[in-house]
Amino acid sequence: MTARKLTCGIAMCTCNGAAYLGAQLSSLIEQTRLPDSIAISDDRSDDGTWDVLNAWAAEVRSVHAIQVVLMRNETRLGVTRNFEQAIGALDTDIIFLADQDDIWANNKIEMLAGTLETDSDVLLVHSDAFLIDEDGADIGRSLFEALYLTSADRELARQQRFFEVYCRRNLVTGTTAAFRRKLLELALPFPDTWIHDEWLAACAAAWRRVAMLPDKLTFYRQHGRNVIGVPAGRLSLLVRYVRRVLEIPRDDYLAGKINRLGALHKRLDETSLARDDAQVLLVEAEQHFIRRRAFNRRFPSRLVSIIRESRRNGYRRFADGAAGMLRDIIDL
Known part of the structure; x- marks a missing residue:
């Protein structure tokens, strides 16, 4: 039986991201499987980000026939509420989370959506990522290495005991994740005490299943101004x-x-x-x-x-x- 093809949407947040935004926006529409819609919520940027978004959205609507929704906050909401707003603007079966300063591998949507289409019990899927510096150079270690995934973490993941891991620590970075819209029945609204990506992961693992892929499907930029980054350096x-x-x-x-x-x-x-x-x-x-x-x-x-x-x-x-x-x- 062929798995049903699910619609895919990207929820993206921006805030003064003009320095790196172009590379990320390009990667979203250079996918082997294009998204059906993109919702971008801008947290009142004042560095030209809003102008970049409007010019890009007009081209994407014209050339690719992808629905693009742009929102601009009059008052800054912060990262979690901004993502909640972007997510709420999508009606697709699958929702991807995108940061403004990363770059997606061109098969990311195909890989993550394919996992959700193949296994109906998986609510959320996430993957490893390349870590790159502000100039786009490979830092030389992966996201999972930077998060210090232990052999115990990996064994619990192999046994599908993700909720046991999440009661102790988070493994899911939003920019590497995609989830079924159905998960929002449990996850919305996001509580103030949690970051959106770890909350989505915990809710998914408590309800059904999470899939963790070893593939590096995102170039996760570390530049010292990340709202949420990964530990720097190799520490004992x-x-x-x-x-x-x-x-x-x-x-x-x-x-x-x-x-x-x-x-x-x-x-x-x-x-x-x-x-x-x-x-x-x-x-x-x-x-x-x-x-x-x-x-x-x-x-x-x-x-x-x-x-x-x-x-x-x-x-x-x-x-x-x-x-x-x-x-x-x-x-x-």
């Missing part, structure tokens, strides 16, 4: 752990985790769309962080609690293991 394991711990005070980190997991718990309860095993796992993750927030500040007592939580496997399952333990030991 210890340095990564210490840097992660020092980035945010422990109390703020734990409160943020509890609030984020609570928002997801509330949404899953409201929609009744999530699988039972995802609901159970989410509660276990919440309880892990709640217990840690209640640890005694006096070190001897806190150390006992840390050892007890380690024996529960809470750190390994929900807090990147040694990094979580180190955070509680240092207790900044």
Whole structure:
């Protein structure tokens, strides 16, 4: 049986992206499989981006007969709300997320859409990416390498236990992802406590399946002005752990985790769309962080609690293991 061909739309956000915008816009219409529609929401650029978009949209509508919707915000919404607006302007079966400063491989739509058309149970698919610098030169490592995907992460992914990974960390970068419109029944509106791409991934994994492709289908530009980028440089394991711990005070980190997991718990309860095993796992993750927030500040007592939580496997399952333990030991 031939898989039904699904319509494809691109939700793109811009904000003062004129420096790199041309290369990305060109790559969207040089695909082996063209999109059916493109919605671009501009967050009140003042560097000529809006003029570039209008000239490009007029040409695309004329030459390629692709529907292009342009929106410009009077007041800046920020990245998550801007993407929510762009997504809301599409009515296609599949929605791709596009950043203003990347470049797409010419078979990206074909590959990601093909995955969703082949497996009806997959709600979201994402891939690896080349990392390039501001001049477009290859940095020499992939996105998955920069995210430090561990053998444990890959094994959980192989077993389709993505939700277990997402209770601990995010693997999905929006510019590498595409998802079924159906996912919006659970995902919209985006909560303020989550970034849009990790929220979409968590909702997809809690409801049905996620597919993670090893193919590098995006040239993901790192230029120091990324709203959301990847860790720079090749750091040792210890340095990564210490840097992660020092980035945010422990109390703020734990409160943020509890609030984020609570928002997801509330949404899953409201929609009744999530699988039972995802609901159970989410509660276990919440309880892990709640217990840690209640640890005694006096070190001897806190150390006992840390050892007890380690024996529960809470750190390994929900807090990147040694990094979580180190955070509680240092207790900044």
